Amino acid sequence: MEYLDNDIKYVAGVGEARAKVLERELGIRTLGDMLRHYPFRYIDRTRIYRIAEITDAAGLSYVQFRARVTGVGYAGAGRKRRFTACVQDPTGSAELVWFQGIKWIEKRIEVGREYLVFGRPSFYRGELSMAHPELETVEQALSHKAESGMQGIYPSTEKLSNVLGAKGMYQIVCNLWTLVRERIADPLPEALRTRYGLIPLREAYYNIHFPQSQELLRQAQYRLKFDELLGVQLNIQSRRTARLAKSDGFLFPKVGKAFNTFYNEKLPFPLTGAQKRVIREIRQDTVTGFQMNRLLQGDVGSGKTLVALMSMLLAVDNGFQACMMAPTEILARQHFTTIRRMLAGTEVTTAILTGASKARERREALEGIASGRVNILIGTHALIEDRVRFADLGFVVIDEQHRFGVEQRARLWTKNAQPPHILVMTATPIPRTLAMTLYGDLDVSVIDELPPGRRPVKTFRYTDAARLKLFGFMRQQIALGRQVYVVYPLIKESEAMDYKDLTDGYEAISRDFPLPQYVTAICHGKMKHADKEESMRQFKEGEAQILVATSVIEVGVDVPNATVMVIESAERFGLSQLHQLRGRVGRGGEQSYCILMSGEKLSRESRARLDAMCETNDGFRLAELDLKLRGAGDINGTLQSGMAFDLKIASPTADVQILTLSREAAVSVLEADPALATPENRGLQELRRRYSGREEMDFSRIS
Ligand code: ADP
Ligand code: MG
Numbered sequence: 001m002e003y004l005d006n007d008i009k010y011v012a013g014v015g016e017a018r019a020k021v022l023e024r025e026l027g028i029r030t031l032g033d034m035l036r037h038y039p040f041r042y043i044d045r046t047r048i049y050r051i052a053e054i055t056d057a058a059g060l061s062y063v064q065f066r067a068r069v070t071g072v073g074y075a076g077a078g079r080k081r082r083f084t085a086c087v088q089d090p091t092g093s094a095e096l097v098w099f100q101g102i103k104w105i106e107k108r109i110e111v112g113r114e115y116l117v118f119g120r121p122s123f124y125r126g127e128l129s130m131a132h133p134e135l136e137t138v139e140q141a142l143s144h145k146a147e148s149g150m151q152g153i154y155p156s157t158e159k160l161s162n163v164l165g166a167k168g169m170y171q172i173v174c175n176l177w178t179l180v181r182e183r184i185a186d187p188l189p190e191a192l193r194t195r196y197g198l199i200p201l202r203e204a205y206y207n208i209h210f211p212q213s214q215e216l217l218r219q220a221q222y223r224l225k226f227d228e229l230l231g232v233q234l235n236i237q238s239r240r241t242a243r244l245a246k247s248d249g250f251l252f253p254k255v256g257k258a259f260n261t262f263y264n265e266k267l268p269f270p271l272t273g274a275q276k277r278v279i280r281e282i283r284q285d286t287v288t289g290f291q292m293n294r295l296l297q298g299d300v301g302s303g304k305t306l307v308a309l310m311s312m313l314l315a316v317d318n319g320f321q322a323c324m325m326a327p328t329e330i331l332a333r334q335h336f337t338t339i340r341r342m343l344a345g346t347e348v349t350t351a352i353l354t355g356a357s358k359a360r361e362r363r364e365a366l367e368g369i370a371s372g373r374v375n376i377l378i379g380t381h382a383l384i385e386d387r388v389r390f391a392d393l394g395f396v397v398i399d400e401q402h403r404f405g406v407e408q409r410a411r412l413w414t415k416n417a418q419p420p421h422i423l424v425m426t427a428t429p430i431p432r433t434l435a436m437t438l439y440g441d442l443d444v445s446v447i448d449e450l451p452p453g454r455r456p457v458k459t460f461r462y463t464d465a466a467r468l469k470l471f472g473f474m475r476q477q478i479a480l481g482r483q484v485y486v487v488y489p490l491i492k493e494s495e496a497m498d499y500k501d502l503t504d505g506y507e508a509i510s511r512d513f514p515l516p517q518y519v520t521a522i523c524h525g526k527m528k529h530a531d532k533e534e535s536m537r538q539f540k541e542g543e544a545q546i547l548v549a550t551s552v553i554e555v556g557v558d559v560p561n562a563t564v565m566v567i568e569s570a571e572r573f574g575l576s577q578l579h580q581l582r583g584r585v586g587r588g589g590e591q592s593y594c595i596l597m598s599g600e601k602l603s604r605e606s607r608a609r610l611d612a613m614c615e616t617n618d619g620f621r622l623a624e625l626d627l628k629l630r631g632a633g634d635i636n637g638t639l640q641s642g643m644a645f646d647l648k649i650a651s652p653t654a655d656v657q658i659l660t661l662s663r664e665a666a667v668s669v670l671e672a673d674p675a676l677a678t679p680e681n682r683g684l685q686e687l688r689r690r691y692s693g694r695e696e697m698d699f700s701r702i703s
Contacts, residue, residue: 002032003031003180004030004032004180004183004184005031005032006030006031007030008023008029008031008033008034011031011034011172011179012175013168013171013172013175018163021159021160021163021164022160025159025160026157026160031176034172034176035176037173037648038152038154038209038224038648038649039153039154039209040153040155041061041152042150042151042152042153042211042217043061043062043063043151044149044150044151045064045150045151046149047149048064048065048066049064050065050089050090050091051088051089051091051093051094051128052092053091054094054128055123055128056123056126060121061120062118062119062120062153063118063121064116064117064118064119066089066116066117067087067093067114067115067117068087068088068112068113068114068115069085069086069087069109069111069112069115070086070087070093070111071085071086072086072109072111081099081102082097082098082099082102083098083102083105083106084096084097092128093128094129094130095127095128095129095130096117096129096133097130097132098131099131099132100162105135109135113137114137114138115135115136116135116136116137116138117133117134117135118133118166118167119131119132119133119166132165134165134167150210150211152170152173152208152209152210153166154166154169154173156169173209177206177210181202181206184201184202184205185683186200186201186683187227187683187684187687188201188230189683189684192665195665196226196661196665198222198223198226199223201223201227203219203223204219204220204223204224205224206220207219207220208220208224221649224650225650225655226650226661226662228647228648228650229647229650229655229658229659229662230662230665230684230687232647232662233659233662233663233665233667234666234669234670234676234684234688235692236436236663237663237666237667237670238670238674241670241674243290243291243293243441244290247289247290248418249286249289249290249291249418249419250286250291250315250318250320250418250420250421251286251289251318252286252287252314252320252394253287254318255283255314256317256318257317257347258313258316258317258346258348258375259310259313259314261347262309262310262313262342262343262348263310265345266342266343271303271306272302272303272447272449272451272452274298274302274446274449275303275447275449278296278307278446278447279307279310281294281445282294282311282314282421282423282445283311283314285421286314286315286395286421291419291420291421291422292421292423292443293422293441293443294423294424294442294443294444295424295425295426295435295442295443295445296308296424296425296426296444296445296446296447297425297426297427297428297444297446297447298425298427298447298448299427299447299450299619299620300427300579300582300584300619301451301583301586301587302447302449303450304399304425304427304447305339305399308324308399308423308425309342312324312397315395316348316376319392319394320393320394320395321369321375321376321390321391321392321394322377322393322394322397323376323378323379323383323396324396324397324398325379325380325383325384325396325398326379326380327380327399327400328380329354329355329380330532330536330557331399331400332352332354332378332379333533334557334558335378336350338558339378343376348375349368349374350375350376350377350378351365351368351369351374351376352365352377352379353366353369353379353388355381356529357379365379366388366389369388369389369390370389370390371391372391372392377390393420394420395421395422395423396421396422396423397424398422398424398425399425400425400427424442427583428576428619428623454586455590455591455592456617457565457617458591458593458594459582459594459595459613459614459617460593460595460614461570461595461598461610461611461614462595462596462597462598463597463598463599463600464597464598464600470566470597471512471513473564473593473595474564475513477563477564478513478518478545478546482545482561482562482563482590483539483545483547483559483562484562484563484564484565484566485547485549485562485566485581485584485585486505486509486546486547486548486549486566487550487567487581488501488548488549488550488551488568488569489550489569489573490525490551491572498550499526501569502522502548503522505548505568506548509546513545513546518546519545519546520544520547520548521535521538521539521544521546521548522535522547522548522549523535523536523539523547523548523549524549524550536557539562540559542561551577557584558584558587559584560588561588562585562587562592563585563590563591563592564585565581565582565592565593566595566597567581567595567596567597568597569597570596570598570610570613571602571603571606571610575609575613575625576623578596578613579619579622581594582613596610605629608625608629609626609629612625646691669681676688
């Protein structure tokens with residue numbers, strides 16, 4: 001065991017109780033975990049503010065000021081009971097508040113004495129107040145050495161900050177440092193460090209926690225980012241090498257009856273040039289003897305499903321089974337219906353398996369797949385359950401990839417002695433380097449051409465005040481025989497309210513669009529499966545003109561006669577989600593419209609998102625803009641939670657340059673020593689293990 005693997009509870013100031021909270025709230029269990037818990041910002045502890053300088057407009061998140069206590073007292077009752085202290089400096093006054101630990105603070109605080117107060121300012125009617133500030137007498141404060149003055153502020157959670165404040169956390173890191181400072185081994189060989197201009201690891205850790213200067217802080221960040229991305233790249237490159245070395249990919253040399261019958265007799269329209277090219281690329285991959293691992297990017301509506309189907313037919317022609325996995329029940333059912341319809345009259349057999357499959361459907365799928373009678377299985381995550389046994393799985397399609405992880409893909413491999421070819425499809429364009437970091441080792445194909453005859457969707461922004469105008473427009477479109485989606489956001493944290501908005505909206509629409517002239521269907525996650533199906537059917541078959549839904553229809557639903565997409569509270573959706581939703585219309589030859597409804601008051605960022613939607617239909621441009629808007633510093637952002645690798649400091653979008661260098665480093669190291677077996681590479685082996693990928697991922701938060 002490495003020294004840094006020791007339990008965090010042994011650090012002075014931690015102990016059993018806090019260790020438990022640290023693990024539960026932040027996943028910090030060992031000394032190493034704590035050492036890699038980096039500040040997300042730094043404050044200048046040498047700067048002492050005047051009360052008058054601390055205003056709402058100044059936007060300060062932590063401050064310290066020097067003030068005299070002029071009075072203390074109690075306020076509120078029961079659970080609201082709190083202890084308050086009034087403080088004053090020559091420029092103004094402020095209120096300090098404690099809701100917990102009242103006895104303790106009451107005993108220590110002295111009226112008439114001067115303190116250095118440190119904490120998060122908040123404002124009530126323009127007056128400064130501070131909850132649970134940290135206090136030091138001025139004498140105590142003066143006894144510290146000033147150093148560079150930069151003190152780290154560590155990521156925390158509400159529960160954790162109840163037992164461990166900003167200063168407490170800092171103190172623990174100080175104590176930790178005295179324990180571990182002599183125990184830090186640098187995993188990077190000297191030569192590598194020199195080549196990439198990296199400071200030693202020990203110095204990097206020291207300066208990330210206790211920056212001695214801005215410059216050293218920058219170098220520390222650079223070094224630690226490099227290590228993380230190198231760890232990831234060592235994994236990706238090793239996997240790639242292993243995959244290419246095995247050359248145990250299934251061979252699909254034949255183009256046979258299944259493919260040809262479909263191509264010559266069933267294909268409802270000519271393929272676009274881009275579709276043809278991608279099918280050729282896939283075909284080339286499957287005759288090399290290597291296992292294919294390919295990412296297919298194509299904007300919404302570019303016709304990825306057809307490419308998937310024709311690739312699966314190639315597998316069938318060569319005696320293999322294929323499966324296609326979709327992120328939601330509705331999508332899986334839709335793919336199943338589309339594909340079964342397209343394959344009608346051919347000998348290719350299909351089945352479906354989802355979490356909601358009834359006993360009979362499930363039995364048929366499981367038996368058909370195990371016996372080899374079924375050629376193509378379509379479904380949801382249920383496909384990777386242990387019970388699913390394929391007779392001969394040769395090809396796997398994963399639709400809307402960002403909902404599946406490396407780990408889940410790996411589970412598919414174990415369904416065979418030999419790994420199947422894998423095609424992952426996404427409508428969210430991702431730069432190649434980023435795709436590799438997110439999803440591992442992939443080749444990339446792009447469909448950069450929409451089927452002919454599509455008219456670009458026109459996009460408008462309405463405020464809620466323009467609802468009458470909106471209803472008028474809907475009426476007009478419906479009179480032309482078209483259909484309308486009305487989509488509401490559904491965010492976990494505000495689920496109850498979101499459902500209320502949705503049902504209120506549904507009622508309002510039903511009133512304004514009354515039966516029998518109009519039929520409005522509704523579809524959301526709380527409905528019974530059969531009711532949802534019925535709503536979708538009504539809308540698909542044109543019985544209902546309006547579908548009110550949550551973003552379950554976000555991905556992949558296909559109703560070409562729908563020409564209007566109304567998005568309610570559009571400011572609450574992310575750009576890629578908005579673009580996905582818009583892609584639900586504009587699928588037929590008619591002019592289509594996307595209407596973004598929002599309140600009057602919008603944040604700058606929301607406004608930029610909605611404006612961008614009105615300006616362009618180009619998914620690639622929107623994706624780039626999205627990355628910019630969401631910003632590099634958003635470590636806890638949605639992107640991060642979808643990532644296969646647990647990065648603490650590096651951001652594959654913001655640190656592209658380091659990403660490129662680390663990949664170059666990984667390739668050259670592995671070329672010379674594929675197993676990382678030499679003594680100088682032992683540290684790299686450890687680094688590779690640390691970043692070998694997450695076992696469980698939360699995909700629900702990805703937008
Ligand atoms: P996505 O890439 O978003 O998954 P789909 O595969 O759902 O797109 O295709 C969108 C629509 O375009 C479908 O209705 C499909 O039948 C149609 N389509 C696909 N390829 C072509 C083509 N080559 N020509 C005309 N229409 C096509
Ligand atoms: Mg699709």
